[in-house]
Amino acid sequence: MAVTSTLRIGGSRLRRLRRSEALRTLVRETELSPRDFIYPLFVVHGRGVHEEIASMPGCYHMSCDVLAAEVREVAALGIPGVILFGLPAHKDEVGSEAYARDGIVQQALRAVKDAAPDILAIADTCLCEYTSHGHCGVLRGQEVDNDATLELLARAAVSQAEAGADVIAPSDMMDGHVAAIRAALDESAQQHVPILSYAAKYASAFYGPFREAADSTPAFGDRRGYQMDPPNVREALREIEQDISEGADAIMVKPALAYLDVLARARQRFDHPLAAYNVSGEYAMVKAAARNGWLDERRVALEILTAIKRAGADMILTYHAKDAARWLQAR
Numbered sequence: 540m541a542v543t544s545t546l547r548i549g550g551s552r553l554r555r556l557r558r559s560e561a562l563r564t565l566v567r568e569t570e571l572s573p574r575d576f577i578y579p580l581f582v583v584h585g586r587g588v589h590e591e592i593a594s595m596p597g598c599y600h601m602s603c604d605v606l607a608a609e610v611r612e613v614a615a616l617g618i619p620g621v622i623l624f625g626l627p628a629h630k631d632e633v634g635s636e637a638y639a640r641d642g643i644v645q646q647a648l649r650a651v652k653d654a655a656p657d658i659l660a661i662a663d664t665c666l667c668e669y670t671s672h673g674h675c676g677v678l679r680g681q682e683v684d685n686d687a688t689l690e691l692l693a694r695a696a697v698s699q700a701e702a703g704a705d706v707i708a709p710s711d712m713m714d715g716h717v718a719a720i721r722a723a724l725d726e727s728a729q730q731h732v733p734i735l736s737y738a739a740k741y742a743s744a745f746y747g748p749f750r751e752a753a754d755s756t757p758a759f760g761d762r763r764g765y766q767m768d769p770p771n772v773r774e775a776l777r778e779i780e781q782d783i784s785e786g787a788d789a790i791m792v793k794p795a796l797a798y799l800d801v802l803a804r805a806r807q808r809f810d811h812p813l814a815a816y817n818v819s820g821e822y823a824m825v826k827a828a829a830r831n832g833w834l835d836e837r838r839v840a841l842e843i844l845t846a847i848k849r850a851g852a853d854m855i856l857t858y859h860a861k862d863a864a865r866w867l868q869a870r
């Protein structure tokens with residue numbers, strides 16, 4: 540006797556809708572697109588610089604002249620935005636180049652807007668790449684002074700907006716940063732510039748490769764005094780709530796992969812546009828395993844990005860953006 544006749548599977552044979560690619564396409568709940576991506580770029584002084592970053596294969600330090608071709612390529616791939624990180628010529632105690640009129644990111648912003656006016660130029664606003672001690676704010680003794688830092692972040696945001704930044708993205712994790720930046724932008728006739736706040740940013744070891752790329756490793760201590768403690772999720776919701784109440788237009792959870800629960804909770808609780816940062820360590824792990832032949836890079840990267848979107852992200856900052864856009868077009 541046929542076994543199935545005795546089974547009570549009834550109407551629910553979930554495999555029925557998995558039998559062909561056409562069926563799977565029809566019932567797919569999450570669709571990844573190049574339009575979901577924001578591509579991070581690392582800008583350096585000089586001319587003709589295009590050097591691969593050792594800890595992040597496929598990512599480069601680029602000078603402003605090289606940036607033009609790069610952002611045209613990004614735009615042609617259908618990726619709507621880039622986020623810029625700068626390596627300054629000089630670092631000092633107060634991160635002066637972060638808010639210098641001719642700072643590296645200010646120059647890069649002008650170059651991006653010249654080369655591809657329609658692409659969104661997002662400015663990461665923080666001091667860590669610019670301070671001699673590598674912390675995200677100014678120090679008082681061995682501690683980062685929250686309120687003294689706010690003033691400098693506000694200056695950095697205004698100078699970035701004046702250089703053409705379409706979006707300001709503060710990643711410093713100081714309390715009150717969104718309010719301080721919003722007020723400064725408004726006073727400088729930059730009311731139209733939105734703030735994408737790195738609202739729930741964890742003190743994560745997954746930033747390792749980035750710190751080599753951005754030369755921003757703290758000279759002493761770590762960032763646990765201002766970035767979030769990884770075990771906490773309710774606190775992340777309070778961080779997000781706080782940034783929204785201060786005027787954030789969009790919010791971010793960072794890192795992404797080990798924090799999909801945070802992303803999903805944020806998606807449920809808040810209606811603001813939600814970004815996720817698929818950070819350097821997440822990228823580097825995939826690259827390293829793929830180079831060893833242990834993983835299929837394309838399938839793993841697309842699976843990770845799809846999972847981040849499924850968890851609730853409207854936009855994904857990812858070093859895989861260009862490759863993923865090509866893979867998606869080829870599909």
Ligand code: PBG
Binds near residue numbers: 663675710819820
């Ligand atoms: C700057 C900043 C960091 C990242 C984005 N902005 C580093 C940090 O907080 O140490 C990390 C990005 C990545 O790892 O890809 N504050």
